Each structure stands twice: as C-alpha cells, then as structure tokens.
Amino acid sequence: MEFGMFMAMYHPKHRRAERNEHQMIHEELALIEAGDRAGFKYCWFSEHHFLDEYSHMSDSESFMAYAFARTERIHLGSGIFNITPPVNHPARIAERVAMLDQLSSGRFEFGTGRGSSSEEVFGFGIESMDITKEMYDETLPEIVKMWDADEYPGFEGRFFTMPRRQVLPKPYTDPHPPIWVAAGSPGTFEKAARLGLGVLCFSQSTPAELEKLISIYKRDIRNAEPVGGYVNDNIMVTTDMLVLDDGRKAREAFLNNHGNYHTGLLAKYLDSFPMAAQLPKWPAVPPPVTAGQLDKAIAAGFAAVGTPDEAIKTLQGYADIGADQVSFGTMSTDLPLDIALESYECFGREVIPKFDTDPVHRTTRQRERQTA
Numbered sequence: 206m207e208f209g210m211f212m213a214m215y216h217p218k219h220r221r222a223e224r225n226e227h228q229m230i231h232e233e234l235a236l237i238e239a240g241d242r243a244g245f246k247y248c249w250f251s252e253h254h255f256l257d258e259y260s261h262m263s264d265s266e267s268f269m270a271y272a273f274a275r276t277e278r279i280h281l282g283s284g285i286f287n288i289t290p291p292v293n294h295p296a297r298i299a300e301r302v303a304m305l306d307q308l309s310s311g312r313f314e315f316g317t318g319r320g321s322s323s324e325e326v327f328g329f330g331i332e333s334m335d336i337t338k339e340m341y342d343e344t345l346p347e348i349v350k351m352w353d354a355d356e357y358p359g360f361e362g363r364f365f366t367m368p369r370r371q372v373l374p375k376p377y378t379d380p381h382p383p384i385w386v387a388a389g390s391p392g393t394f395e396k397a398a399r400l401g402l403g404v405l406c407f408s409q410s411t412p413a414e415l416e417k418l419i420s421i422y423k424r425d426i427r428n429a430e431p432v433g434g435y436v437n438d439n440i441m442v443t444t445d446m447l448v449l450d451d452g453r454k455a456r457e458a459f460l461n462n463h464g465n466y467h468t469g470l471l472a473k474y475l476d477s478f479p480m481a482a483q484l485p486k487w488p489a490v491p492p493p494v495t496a497g498q499l500d501k502a503i504a505a506g507f508a509a510v511g512t513p514d515e516a517i518k519t520l521q522g523y524a525d526i527g528a529d530q531v532s533f534g535t536m537s538t539d540l541p542l543d544i545a546l547e548s549y550e551c552f553g554r555e556v557i558p559k560f561d562t563d564p565v566h567r568t569t570r571q572r573e574r575q576t577a
Contacts, residue, residue: 206524206560207567208552209247209532210240211284211407211443212268214261217466220539226261232542234272236535239546241276243553246566247441248272249284249316249405249532254292254325259470266301273309280566281305282314284405285387288348289319289340290365291329298344299351299372306376313378314568316405317345318387322474334477340364345384345400349433352381379576380434383568385441389478394422401431403439403568408478412506415442416526423527435575439529439567444519445508446533447540448552452512455548456499459510462538465491509533513555524560529567 212233216226224232237248250269253260262268269281288298306313319337320326326334343362351357351372359369376382385403388394389410397404404422406415419440429436445464449455469490471478484491494502502508503515506522509531523531535545563570 206520206528207246207530208244208557208561209249209441209530210237210245211249211251211532211534211537212237212262213251213253213259213534213537215259215467215537216261217258217463217470217539219463219466229261230268233536234268234275235542236545236549237272237279237281238275239549240553241279243549244557244561245279245549245553246561247280247282247314247530247532249282249314249441251284252287252318253322255328256322256324256470256474259467259474266305269305269313270308273305273312278312280312280314280568281309282385283316284407285316285318285385287320288317288344289326289329289331289337290344291331291340292320292326295344295348295365296351296357296367296370296372299348300374302348302382303352303372303374303376306378306382307374309377311378311382311569313382314385315382316385316387317341317402318405321387321477323476324474346432349381349384352376378572383437383439383572384433385437385439388418391418391421394418395425398422398425398429401426401429401433401436401438403437404441406440406442408443410442412522412526415523415528419527435572437568438571440527441530441532442523442528443532443534444523445510446516446535446552447510447544447548448513448516448556449544449548450512450551450555452515455511456496458540458544459508460494460496460499462540463493464538465493466539467537509556513551516552516556517559520556520560 216229250265251262254263302315319341357372360367385405386397388404389408426438447455447459472484473487506519509516509519
C-alpha cells in the first residue's frame with residue numbers, strides 16, 4: 206500500500222491575522238517537499254472555485270508546475286481537474302495534462318471529475334448538477350483521443366464542438382498519464398471499474414463502508430473496457446494522520462487543530478457529497494472531537510493518530526480491505542507547519558517502510574506491464 210497527500214489551500218478566516226494567503230500557499234509547498242523527502246509517492250491537488258475559506262486552489266496546474274521543479278520523486282496529480290466544458294475546454298485539459306507530464310518527465314497523475322459543489326458549478330453557467338454527469342461522459346473519451354500522435358479529427362457533440370486540430374504537446378508518458386476519477390457512491394465505483402479508471406475516494410466513510418465499495422470496484426475492474434490506453438487498477442482513500450514519536454503530543458496537537466471548522470465548510474459547500482445525517486447546517490459547525498472520542502477512533506482504526514505503532518495498526522486495516530493508497534489532508538486543519546513537518550518525517554521513517562517496499566509507483570508498474 207502506498208501513501209499520498211492532499212492539498213486544497215484551506216484558508217479559514219480565523220487564521221488570516223497570523224497567516225496570509227501567500228504564507229499559506231508556501232506552507233503547503235514546504236509540506237510537499239517534506240513529503241517527497243519522506244517517501245510519500247503521491248500528492249493530489251483539488252480544483253475549486255469560489256469556495257471561500259474551504260479551498261483557494263483554483264489554479265492547481267500552476268501550483269503543480271512549480272512544485273514539480275521543487276521535488277524529485279513524488280507524483281503530483283489533479284484531484285481533480287474539472288473536465289466539464291463550461292469550466293475547462295477539453296482541448297485545454299489535454300494541453301495542460303501533456304505539459305505537466307512533459308515538465309515532470311512522467312510524474313503527473315490525471316485525476317478527473319465534474320465538480321462537487323453547486324456554488325462553483327452554477328458559477329460557470331451550468332444549469333444543474335445532474336447534467337455534469339453527461340458532460341463528463343462526453344468529454345473524457347475525446348480528451349484521450351487528443352493525445353494520439355495523429356491530428357485530432359474534431360468533434361460535434363452536445364456540450365462542445367471542435368474542428369480538426371493538432372493538440373500539442375503530446376504526453377511524455379506513453380500512451381498517457383494514469384487516469385483517475387473522483388468517486389464516493391457505489392454507482393461511481395462501478396463506472397470507474399468499467400472504464401478502467403483509478404478511484405479518488407474523498408468521502409468520510411469508515412473502513413467497513415469503504416470495504417463494500419472497494420469490493421465492487423475490484424470485482425468489476427477485472428472486466429474493464431478502458432477509456433484510456435490501459436487499466437489503472439487503483440483505489441485511493443483518505444483519513445486523518447498525525448503521527449509523532451510522542452503519542453500524547455500527537456493527540457494534543459490533533460485535538461487542537463480545529464478540524465471541525467473544516468468539516469462545517471465541507472457541509473456548507475460540497476452538496477453533491479454524501480454527508481452524515483448528524484452534521485449541522487452552516488453556519489453551525491460540528492463540536493470538536495473530545496479526547497475520549499479520539500481514543501475510540503484510534504482504537505477502532507478510523508484515524509492514523511498517535512504513535513507510529515498505533516498508525517501502523519490503523520493503516521493495516523485499510524490494507525486489509527484492499528485500499529491501494531491512503532492519503533492525508535493534513536493542511537486542511539489549523540495544525541502548525543512545524544508539527545506537520547515533524548509528523549511527515551516520523552511517518553516516512555517509521556510507517557511507510559512497513560507497507561510500501563517497492564520503489565516504483567503502482568501506476569507506473571501497471572502501465573508498463575500492460576503496454577510493454
């Protein structure tokens with residue numbers, strides 16, 4: 206099992222007096238560099254628009270291009286690029302993906318989606334969340350065709366029209382970078398498997414709930430008809446992580462990270478996500494986690510918080526249900542940068558070697574095996 210990070214440029218109002226937007230951006234960059242050194246294999250970057258506080262990551266391709274130059278081994282991925290034509294023209298997506306792949310010499314991962322919030326989707330003139338499903342289905346196969354060596358023949362569809370053109374540059378990776386899709390429901394897991402796409406699962410599901418979804422995916426992907434040039438058999442899931450040699454210090458830092466405020470913003474904006482029924486309506490936010498609740502979550506294997514040994518126990522549960530990658534959104538809290546850096550160093554030293562012994566990324570292994 207491999208490990209990743211998730212970056213969204215969380216910028217809550219209550220921290221703006223101590224840390225401005227510029228400082229926030231460079232703190233995220235510092236943690237990416239630390240993750241690269243520590244042995245994390247992936248870092249995912251959201252694309253959100255108009256979602257104040259929750260995510261200021263509206264231009265992830267610029268961030269990733271800069272981060273590629275500051276890192277050596279870690280793969281950076283769009284988590285996600287919104288491929289609906291009113292938000293991003295398919296040709297522009299094909300160009301950006303290829304350029305990032307070229308700049309990084311093959312370290313780019315192409316995560317796709319259709320937007321998760323009516324606040325942003327409607328801001329681009331899209332009339333309903335439901336129609337974005339049809340937009341996605343129309344555009345993804347065309348983006349793949351644009352990477353062919355020959356000239357793109359053009360397209361006349363319901364949501365975009367394009368004449369015959371050469372779409373340049375072409376990807377560095379042959380035939381193209383790994384393709385992923387954001388998923389949270391059984392239907393999307395089935396669709397991802399059918400299309401041969403990796404899954405980026407950002408839901409707040411428990412391991413028991415995830416096991417059902419992973420089983421669906423692993424069953425159906427055996428019969429995939431890939432939309433791309435190969436099958437990306439991969440499931441990434443997310444959970445909390447704060448690991449230090451001093452488990453008590455890790456607990457105290459986690460209990461003071463104001464993660465409940467971020468959860469409140471998630472409920473405010475991401476109205477296409479499945480939400481727990483007990484989440485309060487914004488501007489109310491969930492109560493902070495208590496020490497007793499945290500201890501129960503650690504014991505139940507819901508959070509990789511505490512000592513390295515406690516994290517290993519939790520993460521073994523994710524490995525047991527078939528997760529291929531676990532990623533952490535550490536900066537979507539109020540955790541100080543120095544504690545985050547210490548945690549990533551400790552995790553890389555003590556935890557990663559227990560699960561990830563292959564120096565080559567799983568996505569690379571699969572592509573090379575299928576296209577050799």
